[in-house]
Amino acid sequence: MSHSGDIVKELTEQGYRLTPQRLMTIAAIEHSDGHISAEEIYAQVAAKYPHVNISTVYRTLELLKKLGLVTETDFDEGRVRYHPVGKGHHHHLVCQECGGIIDLGEAVLTPLKEALLREYGFSADLRHLAIFGRCGKCGR
Template sequence: MKNKKGLLEILREKGYRLTPQRMMVLEAIEASHDHVSAEEIHARARLQYPYINISTVYRTLELLKENGLVTETDLGGGRFLYHPAGKAQHHHLVCRKCGKVSDIDITVLDKIRDQLKARYGFDAELE
């Protein structure tokens, strides 16, 4: 992910206003070094801007997604996490007990994909 200044410039060039709320969401994402939920972003943003609404966070995340600045990951069960775009493509492992998410390199599943194709003629989409 580009730094906050770079992201703000991209939004400005596309004609979007740089509201304090959008800046707080960007700062919360930038400060995270992991995948974060909208609720976690909201909690972080509220530390500096107590009146920010969760719906504002969701709208801002949608705007950032549409402009290729963040990536949304659907972990199933209505659980979505966000991380900066530009991160190398990867898969996610999710612990069923604690919910922890770990990134794994995209090539890890290549052997499994090849075995499924060879044994069963099944072309698995593991992206």
């Protein structure tokens, strides 16, 4: 369902310019298996194109977020991680005891979204959450 190139296509259609910096940033995100940080993206881009500036990477990430093409997740590591939405939405339960991560489908949050819409007329944008707490193994 998700082809490499989706993001590029969307950008052109929306009239944004395809600079080498953007293309390489996008490639890094799309080729990353899971959740990639800005610094990791920058390292990959800078390897091929040494004089890029990391603020360009941050600006590209902000643009892709705004267009809904990537999601941003805060795993509480002091930095945020990015994921292409084309590879599917999901969420994570992060155990603060053992550090374990349980992956979650989008469905768990559907009832909440519906309740917010029904009771408050609010259309929530719950894209890629990290929910903190304690997993079963680590007791209550």
